[in-house]
Amino acid sequence: MAASVEIIRRALADALASVDVDLEDLQITAAGRREVVRVVVDRDGGIDLDRVADISRQIAELLDVPPLADEFAGTYVLEVSSPGTDRPLTEEKHWRRAERRLVEATLVDDSILTGRIVSAASGVVEIELSTGEVRAVPLSSLRRGVVQLEFSRPASDSTDEAKDSADEE
Incomplete structure (x- = not known):
């Protein structure tokens, strides 16, 4: 018997929502x-590896007992990760989580x-162009977005980088 994806999806989404994590x-x-x-998970403010490990244990506990355990014919391998930078931005929460990026x-x-x-709220994404102009684009006008990898951040983000470095020490 193949596992019922929808039954498992609903159970995991509900369990993860209770700890402020989205099932992506x-x-x-x-x-x-x-x-x-x-399983791909995310949350506002991002998700670190320790949190992914905790979530992985929580999901395994759910999958190992009935009724979810009954959905599997035999054994399973669980892989839990966060979305990569190549994930397309298609929902408001994706755009919001990528603020300042x-x-x-498209x-x-x-x-x-x-x-x-700049921001993503109330169905509108504000994007600052290289000219300095900020364009307010309705989410309904956006097909998708892709985060661009940056190897050096603009000078305006230097205080955030210094703060991040201090947090790591």
Whole structure:
């Protein structure tokens, strides 16, 4: 019997929501005699590896007892991760979580905006273009966005970098 993805998705989403974590993706695929359960989680403010490890244990506890354990024909392998920078920004929460990041946004008319996300709220994403102009784009006008990797942050973010470095010490 193949695991019912929707039953598991609902149970995991509810459990994760209780600890302020979103279930971003769930995939269950056959791998020989077992199934591979791939779970992608995220939250506002980002998610670190310690939190992913805690969530992995919480999910395993849920999957190992009925009724969810009954969804698997045999053994399973659990993989829990956070979304990478290559995840497309398609929902308001994705845009909000990428605030201050450089993005390439594709609009529904296929035009492209490149700039830094200023804010994302109430169905509107504000993007600061290289000219300094801030464009308010309705979420309904955005097809998707992709975070651009930056190897050196702008000078305006130097205080955040100093703070991050101090936090790590």
